[in-house]
Amino acid sequence: xxxxPKLIRQFLGLLIVSFILIFILNIxxxxxxxxxxxxxxxxxxxxxxxxxxxxxxxxxxxxEKEFLDIxxxxxxxxxxxxxxxxxxxxxxxxxxxxxxxxxxxxxISNLTMGYIQDCATYAGAAEGGLVVLxxxxxxYWKHLWPTWDYTFIANVPKTLLLGLAAxxxxxxxxxxxxxxxxxxxxxxxxxxxxxxPTGEYFHxxxxxxxxxxxxxxxxxxxxxxxxxxxxxxxxxxxxxxxAGVSHDMRTPLSMVMGYAGQLKEDSTxxxxxxxxxxFIVKQSERMKNLINDLNLASKLEYNMQxxxxxxxxxxxxxxxxxxxxxxxxxxxxxxxxxxxADSPAHLxxxxxxxxxxxxxxxxxxxxxxxxxxxxxIYVSLHQKGNHCVIAVEDNGAGASDTQIENLNHAPHYxxxxxxxxxxxxxLGLLIVxxxxxxxxxxxxxxxxxxxxFGVWVFVPLG
Amino acid sequence: xxxxxLRNKRILLVDDEPELLNMLVSILxxxxxxxxxxxxxxxxxxxxxxxxxxxxxxLDVMLPDxxxxxxxxxxxxxxxxxxxxxxxxxxxxxxxxxxxxxxxDYVVKPFLPKELIFRILAILRRSYKEENPYVKLTHSxxxxxxxxxxxxxxxxPLTAKEHDLLSALYRNAGRIVTIDALCEAxxxxxxxxxxxxxxxxxxxIREKIELxxxxxxxxxxxxxxxxxxxxxxx
Numbered sequence: 087x088x089x090x091p092k093l094i095r096q097f098l099g100l101l102i103v104s105f106i107l108i109f110i111l112n113i114x115x116x117x118x119x120x121x122x123x124x125x126x127x128x129x130x131x132x133x134x135x136x137x138x139x140x141x142x143x144x145x146x147x148x149x150e151k152e153f154l155d156i157x158x159x160x161x162x163x164x165x166x167x168x169x170x171x172x173x174x175x176x177x178x179x180x181x182x183x184x185x186x187x188x189x190x191x192x193x194i195s196n197l198t199m200g201y202i203q204d205c206a207t208y209a210g211a212a213e214g215g216l217v218v219l220x221x222x223x224x225x226y227w228k229h230l231w232p233t234w235d236y237t238f239i240a241n242v243p244k245t246l247l248l249g250l251a252a253x254x255x256x257x258x259x260x261x262x263x264x265x266x267x268x269x270x271x272x273x274x275x276x277x278x279x280x281x282x283p284t285g286e287y288f289h290x291x292x293x294x295x296x297x298x299x300x301x302x303x304x305x306x307x308x309x310x311x312x313x314x315x316x317x318x319x320x321x322x323x324x325x326x327x328x329a330g331v332s333h334d335m336r337t338p339l340s341m342v343m344g345y346a347g348q349l350k351e352d353s354t355x356x357x358x359x360x361x362x363x364x365f366i367v368k369q370s371e372r373m374k375n376l377i378n379d380l381n382l383a384s385k386l387e388y389n390m391q392x393x394x395x396x397x398x399x400x401x402x403x404x405x406x407x408x409x410x411x412x413x414x415x416x417x418x419x420x421x422x423x424x425x426x427a428d429s430p431a432h433l434x435x436x437x438x439x440x441x442x443x444x445x446x447x448x449x450x451x452x453x454x455x456x457x458x459x460x461x462x463i464y465v466s467l468h469q470k471g472n473h474c475v476i477a478v479e480d481n482g483a484g485a486s487d488t489q490i491e492n493l494n495h496a497p498h499y500x501x502x503x504x505x506x507x508x509x510x511x512x513l514g515l516l517i518v519x520x521x522x523x524x525x526x527x528x529x530x531x532x533x534x535x536x537x538x539f540g541v542w543v544f545v546p547l548g
Numbered sequence: 549x550x551x552x553x554l555r556n557k558r559i560l561l562v563d564d565e566p567e568l569l570n571m572l573v574s575i576l577x578x579x580x581x582x583x584x585x586x587x588x589x590x591x592x593x594x595x596x597x598x599x600x601x602x603x604x605x606x607l608d609v610m611l612p613d614x615x616x617x618x619x620x621x622x623x624x625x626x627x628x629x630x631x632x633x634x635x636x637x638x639x640x641x642x643x644x645x646x647x648x649x650x651x652x653d654y655v656v657k658p659f660l661p662k663e664l665i666f667r668i669l670a671i672l673r674r675s676y677k678e679e680n681p682y683v684k685l686t687h688s689x690x691x692x693x694x695x696x697x698x699x700x701x702x703x704x705p706l707t708a709k710e711h712d713l714l715s716a717l718y719r720n721a722g723r724i725v726t727i728d729a730l731c732e733a734x735x736x737x738x739x740x741x742x743x744x745x746x747x748x749x750x751x752x753i754r755e756k757i758e759l760x761x762x763x764x765x766x767x768x769x770x771x772x773x774x775x776x777x778x779x780x781x782x
Contacts (some may be wrong), residue, residue, distance in 0.1 A: 127646045278729075282625050289645070296659055312772060333636045334636075336570060336636040336656075336657040336658055337565055337636060337657055337658075339657070339658035340568060340571075340657040340658035340659060341568060341658075342658070343583055343658045343659065343661075344571045344572075344575060344658075344660075344661055345574075346569075347575075347661040348574065348578060349661065351578075351661070351662075367660065374658050380657075399728065399740060400725065401728075402727075402728035403773070405726040405727060405728060405774065406726050406728065406729070408773055409723075409724040409725070409726050409770070409773050409774060412770070412773070413723040413724055415776070424771075424772045424773050425772070426771060426772020426773070426774070429772075432740050432741075432744060434684055449643065471609060526557050532734055
């Protein structure tokens, strides 16, 4: 949700810049207009000029043609009122006939301030009289009572600034209210979009100005969810299928193992027959391990294996696994060594004990499976940074660099979505990797300093 | 080993597969368990239990007219005796975690005969230990009921901790019992930090049961892992 405050800041910045820009533009515009108007001549100035230009001769008043042309061009009429008689003593030809010939003082006061017969009038002093210019109706509008309180005029700059400030504040408030309403409807949409990649269910309220957007986001979320659900259903079905098959194989295999196990121990049989029985036992045990591994691997892969995390002493778990292997009756060609001296007596780790036992058991079994001629197996534990490292190594045949590279990086055939032609390897290591991953750890496979193969399981300390 | 009396226990076997029942009977008979009875359904098992009075029941989880768990409850309502489950592993696997249901142990199919026998013997030893007061070792005898060791005609008393440790070792006679399991047996849960104490106790036990404690014959150290109690070879 970091993007929303950023958005607000950007909008606000833009708004302030717009204010400043509009302010400057207005001033420039005003200046240009005022300038152009002043240049074209003001009626008061013209009245003054005409007044000065009007000459009093013996024959009467006389105005030069140059000025008469200016007046005529703009359809302005002009009269001259005598100071003493208040009679019109001179007039232009276009002066309306209806204009009075005599003017009282109040008439003069009125025409100076305002109009005569809708014509805006302007007065200018002339020699022995008063020149009055009359503009055609609707040419000018006059402000009749241009009078203000003195303090008002004195405070104009302050008042203007205050007014401006009030306006800006008002606009900002309107902007913030309008925007907060918009943001209010944007916020759930932003939240919605942000939770889309998480794949969790959410529903944006489909109201306000952005309801259509909200509707589409909800639709997208529904589609994603249903796809995820479908995928999950398929995965569950696959894991269930594997679980079902392995379940159904267990009872028949029990009988194979049970009877073969009995025959193996039967002293009335010949050594050769007992040898064959022991072979059946061995192979059925392989099948049993395969079934167990397949089931667990598919469950771990599809996250269907619940983790029962408890704080455990990893040393105790390793001791138990090693002791269990020894108690099981190992063949003499295999020796398991628990590196008691190098390993801590107590290392608390939050793990699923059963899965850990399974992983370590798989690694030890792996050493035996790949060294038919026997080997020594070394199990040790140490702490490295914030991880506990379980090492299972042997001094057996080991593996080539290519094989180790493949084991470390190539996907297992069970998880590979393309056709696999290489030789398939067992599920043992895959399960160890899955278990490590489910604990937030990892697995490293490599050459052991003991001479053979080595696997190191890293599990984060709680 | 000295567990002959356990082989006289009455064992009820319940599974819907007659073939598997036959095999179980055969395995048990071979190992000397002669008192067995079989049932294929929950109903039959309840009826058989009435007359047979089993001292151990081996139950399959999936039965045609119910499941092993509810059968266990019904059986235990009448009489209390240990129950071992046979499971084909599946969803029920989780139910076994911690044996919250009151089952004594479970064996996952498929299993080797010796594995099943070992589990059955372990449960019987745990459940009926009071019947076995005497254990013969190479140089001495342990009287668990009297909490003493008889060595060369002398009676040497055992402390409570020594008794606990020897019992744990004896229940797993011939097998390695880890340091952790022994500490837990003597000091309960969270037995961290008792390893040196354990070593001291083991030394004292050896002084009591061995002729030459420096060269033990019965109580063997398995380096770094734990200890093993060897019973007298017959």
